[in-house]
Amino acid sequence: xxxxxxxxxxxxxxxxxxxxxxxxxxxxxxxxxxxxxxxxxxxxxxxxxxxxxxxxxxxxxxxxxxxxxxxxxxxxxxxxxxxxxxxxxxxxxxxxxxxxxxxxxxxxxxxxxxxxxxxxxxxxxxxxxxxxxxxxxxxxxxxxxxxxxxxxxxxxxxxxxxxxxxxxxxxxxxxxxxxxxxxxxxxx
Numbered sequence: 698x699x700x701x702x703x704x705x706x707x708x709x710x711x712x713x714x715x716x717x718x719x720x721x722x723x724x725x726x727x728x729x730x731x732x733x734x735x736x737x738x739x740x741x742x743x744x745x746x747x748x749x750x751x752x753x754x755x756x757x758x759x760x761x762x763x764x765x766x767x768x769x770x771x772x773x774x775x776x777x778x779x780x781x782x783x784x785x786x787x788x789x790x791x792x793x794x795x796x797x798x799x800x801x802x803x804x805x806x807x808x809x810x811x812x813x814x815x816x817x818x819x820x821x822x823x824x825x826x827x828x829x830x831x832x833x834x835x836x837x838x839x840x841x842x843x844x845x846x847x848x849x850x851x852x853x854x855x856x857x858x859x860x861x862x863x864x865x866x867x868x869x870x871x872x873x874x875x876x877x878x879x880x881x882x883x884x885x
Contacts, residue, residue, distance in 0.1 A: 754816025755870045761813060762861050765806035767876040769858045772799035773841070777851035782844070793844050800838030800854060802882050807831045807861065823864040830857045 772795045776782060781792040811831055814820035834857060837850045865872040 754813045755820060755868075758810050758813040758817070758820055759865065759870050759872055760875075761806045761810035762865055762872040763875040764877050764881070765803040765810065766858045766862060766872060767874040768799040768806070768882060769803045769854045770874050771876045772796050772882075773803075773851050774855050777847065777855075782841075782847035782851065784844075789844070793841055793847070796847075796851070797838045797842035798882060800834070800841050800850075802877065803854060803858070804831075804834045804838065807834065807857070810861065817868070817870075819868040820865070820870060823868040824861070827857065827860050827864060830860065833857075 776792045776796060780786055781788060782796070783789070786792075808831065811824060811828065814824040834854065837853060840846060840850045862872045
């Protein structure tokens with residue numbers, strides 16, 4: 698939990714007064730070291746409780762899984778259903794490049810969501826069976842970029858995303874699609 702700014706200002710003022718008084722009155726460096734240690738301890742933030750960590754992990758899971766789902770739907774599933782990946786389709790190359798980029802982004806976000814789920818016991822149990830499926834997505838973006846077996850690849854992404862959504866819903870963390878911005882997609 699963050700410390701209010703007033704409390705930090707008061708602690709810093711008291712520490713400075715103690716430090717100034719110790720250096721003015723004392724001749725040894727022992728007093729200076731002690732007050733410096735007290736000042737450092739006062740400025741150190743406290744750690745979060747287990748309940749707060751679980752809430753944050755669930756929130757992060759929802760955010761990461763939502764971004765993966767949004768990218769998958771927008772740049773892989775939607776063009777796939779529209780037939781943009783078929784040979785001879787207009788704009789096929791661009792659609793495949795975008796799909797490969799979205800696939801890499803989705804894989805990255807799903808890995809992050811899997812790490813986030815480990816902080817919550819319910820989510821961890823719900824997502825455990827999907828671990829192998831998420832790991833299997835690693836090489837699929839390169840297949841999309843090359844145009845190899847696009848129907849199978851797009852279907853794999855769609856299937857895993859839907860399973861992750863179901864797992865989140867069953868664990869009390871419903872995932873909604875959030876289409877990432879171009880800059881988020883480029884960063885991975």
